[in-house]
Amino acid sequence: MQEILQYFFSGVTNGAIYAVIAVGFSMLYNSTELINFAHGEFVMLGALCMISLSAGFEMHLVPAFLITMAAVGAAGMLFERLAIRPVRHPQHVVLIIITVGASIFLRGIGMLIWGKDSYTMPPFSAHSPVDVAGAKLLAQSVWILVIVMTLTAGLHLFYRRSLTGKAMTACAVNKKAAWIVGIPTKWMVLLAFGLATAMGAVAGASIAPITMSSYGMGTILGLKGFCAAMLGGLGSLWGAILGGFLLGILEAMGVGFVSSGLKDATAFVLLLAVLYVRPQGIVGSRKVQRF
Amino acid sequence: MTDNRILLEIKNVDKAFGGIRALRDISFCLQDRSITGLIGPNGAGKTTLFNLITGIFPADNGEIRFNGRSVNGFRVHELVGLGIARTFQNVELFESMTALENIMVGMHTRTGCGMIGSILRLPNIINEERRARTKAIDLLKFVGLEKYAHQKSGDLPFGWQRLLELARALAAEPELLLLDEPAAGLNMSETRELGGLIRQIRDQGVSILLVEHDMNLTMSISDKIVVLDQGSKIAEGPPRAVQSDEAVMAAYLGKAKKQEQHASHTKS
Amino acid sequence: MCAPRELSVLEKFNGSDSMDSRYRKIVYIVFAVAVVCIGLAVKNAYYLQMLIFIGLNTLLALSLNMLMGYAGQISLGHAAFYGIGAYMTAVLTASYHVPPLLALPAAIGAAMVVAWIVGVPTLRLTGYYLGMGTLGFGMIVHIVLREWSSVTGGASGFVGIPPLAAGPLVIDSEQHYFFLVWAMVLLCIIMCTRIIDSRVGRALRAIHDGEMAAAAVGVNTKKLKLQVFILSAGMAALAGFLYAHLIYFVSPGTFGFLASIRIVTMVVIGGMASIWGSLFGASLLTLLPEWLHAFSEFEMVVYGLILMTVMIFLPRGLTRGVLDLFERWRKTNDR
Ligand SMILES: Nc1ncnc2c1ncn2[C@@H]1O[C@H](COP(=O)(O)OP(=O)(O)OP(=O)(O)O)[C@@H](O)[C@H]1O
Numbered sequence: 051m052q053e054i055l056q057y058f059f060s061g062v063t064n065g066a067i068y069a070v071i072a073v074g075f076s077m078l079y080n081s082t083e084l085i086n087f088a089h090g091e092f093v094m095l096g097a098l099c100m101i102s103l104s105a106g107f108e109m110h111l112v113p114a115f116l117i118t119m120a121a122v123g124a125a126g127m128l129f130e131r132l133a134i135r136p137v138r139h140p141q142h143v144v145l146i147i148i149t150v151g152a153s154i155f156l157r158g159i160g161m162l163i164w165g166k167d168s169y170t171m172p173p174f175s176a177h178s179p180v181d182v183a184g185a186k187l188l189a190q191s192v193w194i195l196v197i198v199m200t201l202t203a204g205l206h207l208f209y210r211r212s213l214t215g216k217a218m219t220a221c222a223v224n225k226k227a228a229w230i231v232g233i234p235t236k237w238m239v240l241l242a243f244g245l246a247t248a249m250g251a252v253a254g255a256s257i258a259p260i261t262m263s264s265y266g267m268g269t270i271l272g273l274k275g276f277c278a279a280m281l282g283g284l285g286s287l288w289g290a291i292l293g294g295f296l297l298g299i300l301e302a303m304g305v306g307f308v309s310s311g312l313k314d315a316t317a318f319v320l321l322l323a324v325l326y327v328r329p330q331g332i333v334g335s336r337k338v339q340r341f
Numbered sequence: 342m343t344d345n346r347i348l349l350e351i352k353n354v355d356k357a358f359g360g361i362r363a364l365r366d367i368s369f370c371l372q373d374r375s376i377t378g379l380i381g382p383n384g385a386g387k388t389t390l391f392n393l394i395t396g397i398f399p400a401d402n403g404e405i406r407f408n409g410r411s412v413n414g415f416r417v418h419e420l421v422g423l424g425i426a427r428t429f430q431n432v433e434l435f436e437s438m439t440a441l442e443n444i445m446v447g448m449h450t451r452t453g454c455g456m457i458g459s460i461l462r463l464p465n466i467i468n469e470e471r472r473a474r475t476k477a478i479d480l481l482k483f484v485g486l487e488k489y490a491h492q493k494s495g496d497l498p499f500g501w502q503r504l505l506e507l508a509r510a511l512a513a514e515p516e517l518l519l520l521d522e523p524a525a526g527l528n529m530s531e532t533r534e535l536g537g538l539i540r541q542i543r544d545q546g547v548s549i550l551l552v553e554h555d556m557n558l559t560m561s562i563s564d565k566i567v568v569l570d571q572g573s574k575i576a577e578g579p580p581r582a583v584q585s586d587e588a589v590m591a592a593y594l595g596k597a598k599k600q601e602q603h604a605s606h607t608k609s
Numbered sequence: 610m611c612a613p614r615e616l617s618v619l620e621k622f623n624g625s626d627s628m629d630s631r632y633r634k635i636v637y638i639v640f641a642v643a644v645v646c647i648g649l650a651v652k653n654a655y656y657l658q659m660l661i662f663i664g665l666n667t668l669l670a671l672s673l674n675m676l677m678g679y680a681g682q683i684s685l686g687h688a689a690f691y692g693i694g695a696y697m698t699a700v701l702t703a704s705y706h707v708p709p710l711l712a713l714p715a716a717i718g719a720a721m722v723v724a725w726i727v728g729v730p731t732l733r734l735t736g737y738y739l740g741m742g743t744l745g746f747g748m749i750v751h752i753v754l755r756e757w758s759s760v761t762g763g764a765s766g767f768v769g770i771p772p773l774a775a776g777p778l779v780i781d782s783e784q785h786y787f788f789l790v791w792a793m794v795l796l797c798i799i800m801c802t803r804i805i806d807s808r809v810g811r812a813l814r815a816i817h818d819g820e821m822a823a824a825a826v827g828v829n830t831k832k833l834k835l836q837v838f839i840l841s842a843g844m845a846a847l848a849g850f851l852y853a854h855l856i857y858f859v860s861p862g863t864f865g866f867l868a869s870i871r872i873v874t875m876v877v878i879g880g881m882a883s884i885w886g887s888l889f890g891a892s893l894l895t896l897l898p899e900w901l902h903a904f905s906e907f908e909m910v911v912y913g914l915i916l917m918t919v920m921i922f923l924p925r926g927l928t929r930g931v932l933d934l935f936e937r938w939r940k941t942n943d944r
């Protein structure tokens with residue numbers, strides 16, 4: 051029982067991270083119909099940036115966090131402007147290769163700046179782990195959960211309440227119609243990139259204290275975030291969050307009860323299962339093809 | 342001109358998409374070697390009926406019989422093999438392939454070379470390929486496009502794409518040919534030529550179910566007309582009878598008539 | 610109003626619809642002669658090794674091109690079949706002392722059976738979902754190769770694969786291997802060209818242009834997609850087999866996600882739906898990293914930049930893209 055709870059805690063922590071990454075994927079997919087294979091690299095940039103700012107430059111946590119988000123978001127927007135917008139015929143494969151190219155490029159940049167070493171940083175607060183029925187919940191896990199909850203609530207309000215958010219939703223539903231009623235769709239796409247990559251940075255910055263971060267950490271995180279987004283149904287905010295937590299928890303149980311080597315396989319087995327049974331994801335709705 | 346054998350029988354067919362009842366309780370028969378016109382206002386369910394007959398999706402209720410046997414549950418390509426071919430309202434050519442290749446794909450069910458056969462390329466395969474090519478060229482000639490055999494089909498003008506699609510459907514050697522608005526986008530003389538082609542196809546023993554908004558064309562070449570409105574069949578019979586049918590007039594002119602009445606009321 | 614357009618150079622070269630077999634035979638003969646000349650002329654072991662790798666990558670690109678370029682079914686997990694081929698022969702020949710000649714059909718067969726089992730549910734998916742499905746499959750295979758250490762040697766790899774041998778004939782010199790690999794390449798090129806140029810190939814291209822429409826003209830799309838998936842898995846496994854006996858060592862890292870992406874990149878850069886484009890793309894992507902060594906720590910940055918730039922400006926691949934540019938240049942000059 052205590053063991054299960056322990057696994058559950060670590061699952062929820064990882065799940066929250068997957069959820070944030072998945073939300074980034076979903077947001078981008080919504081506004082651009084694009085899967086950004088470089089998304090994981092933005093997570094990496096977020097983590098390393100945060101570590102450098104707070105541990106290297108000894109900056110206070112809050113400004114470090116905000117600067118990280120802003121910097122990575124700006125990088126994301128730059129990426130859209132330079133590498134995505136100029137594409138004239140956005141076919142799936144072409145976009146996949148461009149974003150994969152970007153991921154290699156960003157990994158290269160990461161290696162140039164931070165070298166091949168791994169880094170970590172102290173937790174956001176020095177509290178000792180909370181004891182819940184014999185299982186330990188790390189303070190950083192609580193931080194992560196709080197950050198993720200706040201962020202999700204913020205995003206939800208942004209989409210529901212703000213004019214910009216509504217305009218983005220309109221873009222996602224029908225780009226051309228949105229353009230016709232006067233929504234600056236290009237700006238919306240740029241903004242979506244900025245927001246999505248900033249979300250990636252949040253994920254990276256939040257896990258920096260509990261993992262070893264290096265230039266190569268992004269690929270697998272990105273893929274898992276992608277799995278999570280797919281599990282919930284691409285393009286759905288709540289689906290992505292659901293998918294993230296589901297993946298995190300199942301993965302933790304898998305590590306606990308099967309084998310830690312197979313941890314990474316959980317995500318993909320789950321993904322295949324969902325794809326085969328419900329290709330539209332858990333929350334998504336099926337697209338109809340018609341003549 | 343028409344004998345009495347029934348080629349296609351639609352029996353109490355229903356189809357709904359969510360809340361929209363696209364077809365309700367449709368029944369009619371199609372005689373062998375005849376041209377049947379299927380008309381109705383936009384959204385009446387004509388294309389949906391085509392999609393049911395060709396197995397794109399199943400009917401919710403009812404039965405479709407072709408050549409005396411129920412074809413419910415057959416897959417799309419199997420129905421082509423049985424002898425049902427179609428064209429599409431929004432032309433669905435293979436755009437990156439040439440006109441000739443499009444027609445040769447249309448012969449898929451009438452040729453047999455498989456993966457291994459194509460690798461070995463034995464004499465019988467070469468022969469089959471040669472025969473298919475000759476026949477494809479004949480079909481191109483039939484619709485008058487032989488000069489453009491090696492043109493990418495996506496580069497052809499729209500009207501010709503329709504003709505090419507017709508030729509591709511014929512390549513499957515169908516017994517029943519479903520044409521979904523073949524004259525849309527054609528000019529007057531092209532439409533007249535199309536009418537001639539359709540008659541010729543019928544005379545070669547192919548039965549035709551024709552959806553067409555051009556009433557001149559439909560009324561002049563059809564042996565029988567079936568009228569749908571909002572998913573229901575509202576009339577069936579020879580062109581002349583249908584033209585003077587009250588319900589049909591109401592369906593087509595209903596709104597206009599009501600408005601006229603309304604206008605005359607306010608005047609008086 | 611719409612005069613028959615002249616065939617572009619590339620279309621003539623690919624001869625996609627003129628079954629000009631005589632012309633084609635000449636191309637094959639030229640190709641074979643070129644291979645023999647190169648094989649005899651090049652003595653440097655490093656260069657030979659490079660050329661062998663180009664051959665292997667050509668096989669991989671060709672196999673994926675059948676699936677992705679022609680039939681339009683994207684796969685982000687193709688390296689899995691490469692890996693299955695390599696590991697199958699590794700385990701059979703090294704652990705069970707099966708002669709390589711028997712391990713070859715086993716390796717290809719295993720990949721094909723896996724493709725069959727995986728293909729049935731996966732090929733129902735389309736677009737990104739298909740990409741994701743194949744990616745997931747590729748990752749699972751990769752993880753199995755890494756974790757099943759009692760059989761595969763685990764993350765550190767599998768050593769001790771014997772050289773290729775059939776009876777007294779042992780192929781262990783670089784030069785012989787070069788000839789073997791390129792003979793296979795030629796064989797596969799001929800095979801693929803024949804398929805593309807047949808009823809089956811036309812149906813595949815039809816599926817690419819419109820799957821529903823293809824079904825509506827009588828193509829059994831499900832069956833055909835599965836067939837081409839299995840074929841392409843078999844070809845990738847052949848490459849894997851050759852790879853294993855070339856360097857006597859396999860490790861899971863060679864068959865991961867990035868390897869799959871590399872194959873996709875070869876196909877797209879070389880030109881989708883172009884047999885000779887696969888050869889070109891494979892050559893380029895085999896040689897590029899070698900050239901980039903000169904950039905030392907900037908290697909990854911430059912590699913990523915090149916990928917992005919090519920795809921942004923020449924999305925139809927280098928060969929087609931350059932021809933397009935040339936055509937445009939000629940037209941502006943004519944005026
Ligand atoms: N695949 C589908 N999913 C949902 N609704 C559909 C689908 N196909 C058709 N419908 C709906 O069914 C109704 C009938 O459509 P259908 O295309 O059959 O009409 P039609 O008679 O062919 O009209 P038109 O003359 O405009 O072509 C319409 O309300 C349409 O929106």
Ligand SMILES: [Mg+2]
Pocket residue numbers: 387388389430
């Ligand atoms: Mg219609």
